[in-house]
Structures are given as C-alpha cells and as structure tokens.
Amino acid sequence: MSEVRTRFSPSPTGALHLGGAHTALFNWLIARHYQGTFILRIEDTDQERSQEKFVTEILDALTWLGLNWDEGPYRQMERLPIYQDYINRLLASGAAYYCNCPPQDAKARQAAITRGEKPRYDGHCRELNLPAGPDTAVRFKTHHTGVTHWDDQIKGPIAFENLELDDLVLQRADGIPTYNFAVVVDDITMGVTHVIRGEDHIPNTPRQLLIYEALKVTPPFFAHMPLMLGKDRAKLSKRHGALSAMAYRDQGFLPQSLVNYLARLGWSHGDQEIFSREDLIKYFTLKQVTKSPGVYDEEKLLWLNSHYLKEMPAPELARELTPFLAAQGITGPDQAYLARVAPTLSARCKTLVEMAAAARFYFLDPRPYEEKAAKKFLTPAAAPTLKEIAARLASLPDVSEEALNRLFTGLAQSTGQKMASLAQPVRVALTGKTASPGLYEIIHILGREETLRRINHGIEFAARGAA
RNA sequence: GGUCCCAUCGUCUAGGGGCCUAGGACACCGCCCUCUCACGGCGGAGACACGGGUUCGAUUCCCGUUGGGACUACCA
Numbered sequence: 193m194s195e196v197r198t199r200f201s202p203s204p205t206g207a208l209h210l211g212g213a214h215t216a217l218f219n220w221l222i223a224r225h226y227q228g229t230f231i232l233r234i235e236d237t238d239q240e241r242s243q244e245k246f247v248t249e250i251l252d253a254l255t256w257l258g259l260n261w262d263e264g265p266y267r268q269m270e271r272l273p274i275y276q277d278y279i280n281r282l283l284a285s286g287a288a289y290y291c292n293c294p295p296q297d298a299k300a301r302q303a304a305i306t307r308g309e310k311p312r313y314d315g316h317c318r319e320l321n322l323p324a325g326p327d328t329a330v331r332f333k334t335h336h337t338g339v340t341h342w343d344d345q346i347k348g349p350i351a352f353e354n355l356e357l358d359d360l361v362l363q364r365a366d367g368i369p370t371y372n373f374a375v376v377v378d379d380i381t382m383g384v385t386h387v388i389r390g391e392d393h394i395p396n397t398p399r400q401l402l403i404y405e406a407l408k409v410t411p412p413f414f415a416h417m418p419l420m421l422g423k424d425r426a427k428l429s430k431r432h433g434a435l436s437a438m439a440y441r442d443q444g445f446l447p448q449s450l451v452n453y454l455a456r457l458g459w460s461h462g463d464q465e466i467f468s469r470e471d472l473i474k475y476f477t478l479k480q481v482t483k484s485p486g487v488y489d490e491e492k493l494l495w496l497n498s499h500y501l502k503e504m505p506a507p508e509l510a511r512e513l514t515p516f517l518a519a520q521g522i523t524g525p526d527q528a529y530l531a532r533v534a535p536t537l538s539a540r541c542k543t544l545v546e547m548a549a550a551a552r553f554y555f556l557d558p559r560p561y562e563e564k565a566a567k568k569f570l571t572p573a574a575a576p577t578l579k580e581i582a583a584r585l586a587s588l589p590d591v592s593e594e595a596l597n598r599l600f601t602g603l604a605q606s607t608g609q610k611m612a613s614l615a616q617p618v619r620v621a622l623t624g625k626t627a628s629p630g631l632y633e634i635i636h637i638l639g640r641e642e643t644l645r646r647i648n649h650g651i652e653f654a655a656r657g658a659a
Numbered sequence: 660g661g662u663c664c665c666a667u668c669g670u671c672u673a674g675g676g677g678c679c680u681a682g683g684a685c686a687c688c689g690c691c692c693u694c695u696c697a698c699g700g701c702g703g704a705g706a707c708a709c710g711g712g713u714u715c716g717a718u719u720c721c722c723g724u725u726g727g728g729a730c731u732a733c734c735a
Contacts, residue, residue, distance in 0.1 A: 203735045238734055295733045310661055311731070329733050347664070356662055356731095364733040371735045394663060395730040418665080425727060453671095456684090460672055463683040482672075485728065489670050492685045502698075539698040600694070615694035627696035 196228030197385045200254075200261075201375070203235040204246035207436030208253040210488065211390065211420050211428050214454045218417055219388045220259045221455070221476040231382055232264035235375075237368050253437040257447050258469065266382070268374050275369040278377045278407065279330055279362060287406035288362055290324055291317035291331045312358035330363040332373075332403065340398040345386070345415035345478045352398040360399055372396055376403045384412050388478075391416040391485075392427070415478050418458045418485040428488055444516060444543030446504075449497035457486045466499065498542040509534040516548035522555045529554075532637050536629035550628075554637065558624030559649065565626045566653060574617040575654040577609070581618060582647045591640045593632040600631070621650025 198219040202212055223230035232254070236242040251265065268275075282288035293316050304311040318333060334357045341351035362373040369377070379387060394416050404411040422432030435443075440450055452467050459482065461467070461475045501509070510530035517525055533554045534547070541547040561570065584599050585591070604611050615631050622634055622643065635643045 201735090205735075235735060241734075291733090293733095297732095301732065304660095306660085331733090350663075352663075361733045366733080368733085370733065375735090390729090391664060392729050393735090396735090398663095416664085419729075421728080423670095427729070456671065458671090463673065465671090465684050484665050486672090487670060489685070492671065495685055498698090537697095540696065597694095604694095611694045613694095619695060625695090629696085631694055 195385070196223060196226035197231060197383050198223045198228065198388055199231035199233050199264075199379070199382065199384050200259075201233040201235050201378070202250050203238060203241075204243060204250060205238060205241040206246060207438065208250045209428070209436050210454070212250075213253070213257060213259075213437045213450065214420055214457065215388070215390055215417060216254060216259050217257070217451060217454050218459075218476075218481070219386075220261075221472055222386060222388060222478065223262070224473045225476050228385075229262045230260070231266070231384065232261035233266045233268070233378060233382070234264075235268050235371065237268050237371065237374055239368065249436070249438065256441055257437060257451060263382070266378070268369070268378065271378070272367070272369075274381060275363070275374060275377050276367070278373075279369070282332070282362070282403075282406055283330065285406065286333070288330050288332050289318060289320075290322040290328045291359075291361070292322060292325065292328045293317060295329075313360075315359055318359060327365045329361045329365045331359040332362050332399070332406070334359050334399075334402060340401050342397065342401060342411070342414055344394075345388075345413050346418075346481050347391070347394075347416055347483055350394065350397070352395075354398070354402070357399055357402070362403075372399050373403065376400050376407070379412055380404075380407070380409050386413045386415060386478075388415045388417060390419055392419060415481070418482055420457060421485050421487045423487065425485075425487060432488070444545035444547070445493070445497050446500045446512070446544075449493060449500050452496050452500075453493045457488070458482050466496075494542045498539075501538045501541060501544075501547070504538065506531040506535050509538060513544055513547055513551070516544045517551065517555075519545075520548050520552050520555075522548075522552070525555065529637075536633050536637070540629065553623040553625075553628070554634075557649075558622060558646065561620055561624040561653070562626070565620045565624065569617040569620045569626070570650055570654040571617075572654060575651050577607075577614060578617055578621065578647055578651045578654060580607075581614070582644055582651070585635075585640065585647070586644060588640070591636055591643075593630075593636050596632040596635055617650065617654070618647065621653075622646050 200216040200219045202208060208216070220230050222228070234247055236247070247265070254261070279288065293313070296311065296313070301311040313331070317331070322328065335354045338354045339351050340354055341349060344350050360372055361370050363369050378384075397414055401411055420428045422428045424432070437450065441447070448469070451469065451472070455467060455472050455476070456465065459476065459480055461480060467475070504512070507527070510527050513530065513534055514525060517523070533551055537547045537550050541550055580603065581599075584603065588595055588599060600611065600614055603609070604614055616626060619628055619631055620626060622628075622638065628634060638646070
C-alpha cells in the first residue's frame, strides 16, 4: 500500500469534546500504524459559529493528548480559490448549476419532518441554466437514477438509491463552499487516502461520492466509526455533561488514561485492556474496530486513570500534581518532598484533583480536625495513649518505618491495646482524618519534630475536648 | 415520516458454525491481607433481543420482527 494519509477535520464551533478526541485518535493511530501522515484541517466555513478561540483550544487539546499532526493546520477559509476552481469545473461540465431559490427555512423544514414529509429541494432551477448573480448559490445536479455504494472499511457494503438524494448546495450565495463540497475538494487536494469519521457522516457519503465521480477522481477509503453514546444511549453531547478534553485535564485525568480509554471504546485487541501508546500504534487497525456504538463509562476511565497514577514514577507524579496543589493553597511545593509524598497517595486516588486534596495534610496543619474523626478518636481516654506514644517517639533513635513498626507493635503488646486503637488517634492528630496512607510512612515523611507537634495538639484537643 | 446504521453480562468487549458449561475488563457482592482508607489476591452473581430458515449442528450465516441510534440545512 502506498502512503496512508488520514486527517482530523474539526470545525471550530466549540471545544474538542470526547467524541472529537475519539475520531482524532483513530485517525492518528491509523496514520502512525502505517507510518503515514496525519493531517489537521480546520473546517471554518461556518462564519456564524466559528471562533478563533476554539481553534486554539482544539490545538491545545490535541497537543495535550499527544496527537501530533504532520501537516496543517489547514484552514478552509484560506483555500477559497481552490474551491472556486473546482466549482468552475463542475459548472463547466454541467454537473452543477446556479440556483437563486431562497434558502430553505429551518423552521419550515422541521415542520415538514414532523408532518411526515421529506424536506428536499424541488429542483426548481435545475434546468433553468441561470447565470451567476447575486443571491445565487451553486447546486449539484444529482442523478435521479442509479445506486451509489461503497465498501465501508468498518461497516462493510453500504448503498443508497440516488433518488433519495436531492440537489445539495455546493457553494453558498456568498461564495463560501458548504461542508459536503469542501471536504471532497480538500480530501482530493490533500491526498487523503482514508476518511475515518463518525457514523453520523454515513448519509453524507453518497453525496460526496457523487461529487468525486463528477470530478472524475477515485474516492478514498471510507471508514465510519461507531459513535460514543451517553447513558441514555443517545449521541454524547453537552447535556450528558460531555466535557471538552481540556476539562478532563482540569479534573485531574492523565492524557494516557483518556487515550487508552478512547482507544478501547470501539476497538479491541483480544483481552488486553492496558495499552501504551506504542502498543496502540503497533496493534491498531480498522479490522478490529467494532460496528456498534459504545456507551461512555466514566467509571472505567477512572479505573484507567488510577492505574496510570499508580504506575507513574514519583518525580513525574510530583510534577503532574503540582498545579493541582495550588487549589489547596499549596504553591511552589518542594519537588523532592512532593516526590516522597505522592507515592503514598497514588494507590488511594483516582484523579490528580483527589490526590491534591489528600496531600493537604503533608503541607498544612490538619486542624480543624474532621469533626466525626476527632469526636471518635481524640477523646479524653485517648490522651494518655497519645502521651505515651509521643514520649516513646521522642526517644526513638531514628524514625524509620521499621522502628516505628516496632514502637507501635511493642506498645500494643505491653498495654494489651489493639493496634487500631493506638493508630487511629495518632492518625487523626496527624491528618485530621480517619483514613490516610500508612501511619509509619506518614510519620517518616512528616519527620519527628512535626509529628510530635501535631500529636501534642491532638493531646490538647483530647484533654479538653476542643481544638 | 423517509433513508441508513447497529444488536453478546448494567457498561466496554472476546468469540464469526462444533474449542462455549460463552472468555476478559470496569462497576457490584463476599472472603483474605491489614494501623485506617485504598492497593493487591481469591471467589461470586451477571449476557448471546425474539421468530423463522440454512445445517448433522447455530451466539456465530440468511430473512423477518422488535428495540436502539444517526441523518434528513445556502451547519459541520
């Protein structure tokens, strides 16, 4: 096979959401798998809704996800002369014609659908041979007979009766091309070999195929991916709380989690669930893409994220965690200290946001204590125990985890108290909570001095029943 | 409404005629580990939408039904 060229072509009318990231990933993966080229194209012909800030956001999101592009970003609005050239060819060959009918009214169209009618252009100007002029659009002269079909690389053979298609507008009255025409011209001129997009584009494909035919160009392969659905099984959208890729970053997800999750939605490689980027590039082919749509499941994404959090080396984890600490009021944390802190938290947290919150006590005084925790464990009865622990801790030669283990188990044996009744009051004094990383590792990281300070505060609280 | 797409545990999926007593993963439940919470380990519950064919034999192939979805613009 000659060079494989895929493209991702978002319209900058919103941020890059999960569905878009899914499509972008599949295109990127195919390009990388076949050592081809991944093209980025901005489809900004909708002047009304396109915004420059979304272009920036989309580029940032793709970059964050690690979906680097080899060509582009091309912008359709910068390619107007190219489309005009192709329009002229179609006009010249009689495959297109001018039309000055008023644009179809959106409301009227909806009404027609609910009435059970098919809203389609009546072909009024089809044979009128109108010249160019103001308020004049260019329409495609669709064959009324025959069948248009293709062998979809994911879905298999798909066919449409040409009679079902009407004469679509190729170029608006203002000279700007419409989607179905611009894609074809772009995919031709950019040498795209595999058009991989959501299955919501299936109905567009026969129209585009007819344009290829009129242009006498061999069409690329088409592959229509299964859509990503919300819990209600409808196409994922804002009302499902579908977030932009960047929002996932802000919620403490790692890009590798998202990439792994998105790759496994609609694609599989045997029973494997965890895929490195290299694995994905090595194994990803269209053959293993499923036909049926998949429901977005945040629990599984969360599981993947916790997996990658656990697996991440401490220094890197410290670096990733740093920006999230700011929200906790912790700025410019010592990276070496944070690199000791982070691994104690990584198995207990599913996102960086959670982890930053859980890291709080390592940097800040745990008071005020969590009310229930203090009430249950920092009781007057616990005060003597805490004092004894403080005393023994003060005279401990070193605060290694082994030494601490001996201290606590020794105390448990000599006093006959359960470990839990020894550990929990200390835990609350040190962290303000009943759940935390292991006591010995906390003490070891906090250091003897800080630990004693906090235990003493705990003793004060326990003695007088208040902070 | 019309056209098109889809159909295995709640979810993501493996399997594409006999290997299926249908496998894995998330979530769920139980047990173990244990200073708490997690991690981890072990175990459990849980699916081939329905009806016809084809075949010695269908989860797997064909048709239909049902269900779900997408599209139906001078949006992309």
